[in-house]
Amino acid sequence: AQSVSQHNHHVILSEAASLELGCNYSYGGTVNLFWYVQYPGQHLQLLLKYFSGDPLVKGIKGFEAEFIKSKFSFNLRKPSVQWSDTAEYFCAVKGNTDKLIFGTGTRLQVFP
């Protein structure tokens, strides 16, 4: 069965700082990988996804993620964060079944 871990539980940054959130997964086969964002009081929004092809994936709002198969990782990056990026970020993995499994999430706080 697949699993996913996010080691950064709470990240605090100042505006314009660079961001990298870690995501590692465990699964022996082909995976689909996702990053979702959940702003306070709102629903999940898809930031980006990886199915195949170019391992560097660009998403919305200036986010990108890199799939490194040898490290079982799919880290999320943004060169310069804004106060409006304050939210909960979830990495998720799907194997060859219909199960989409979420990591425990990373709470990002950005201060002006």
Next chain:
Amino acid sequence: DTEVTQTPKHLVMGMTNKKSLKCEQHMGHRAMYWYKQKAKKPPELMFVYSYEKLSINESVPSRFSPECPNSSLLNLHLHALQPEDSALYLCASSQPAPGGGYTFGSGTRLTVV
């Protein structure tokens, strides 16, 4: 239409009540899901329907009863819930594996009193 619509948005129910949550999508997705999300926690998978048949039940208590009347609709029937069942209930849809992306609804915030 690229949305998953959930109703109601908020629901307060007593422990002896029977209520239902509804979910609808018109994207032609053939897999639909129920997730439960507690505050400051990730969504937890409850049920998966694939081609209108229940394919995954993550050992959910029987007080939660899913139903998929057709390929566009998904219900979650609630009966004799406990206060600890209070949570945000999320519906999602996708094309069945492999390779299907997921679309989530806004959720129903359920409070059991």
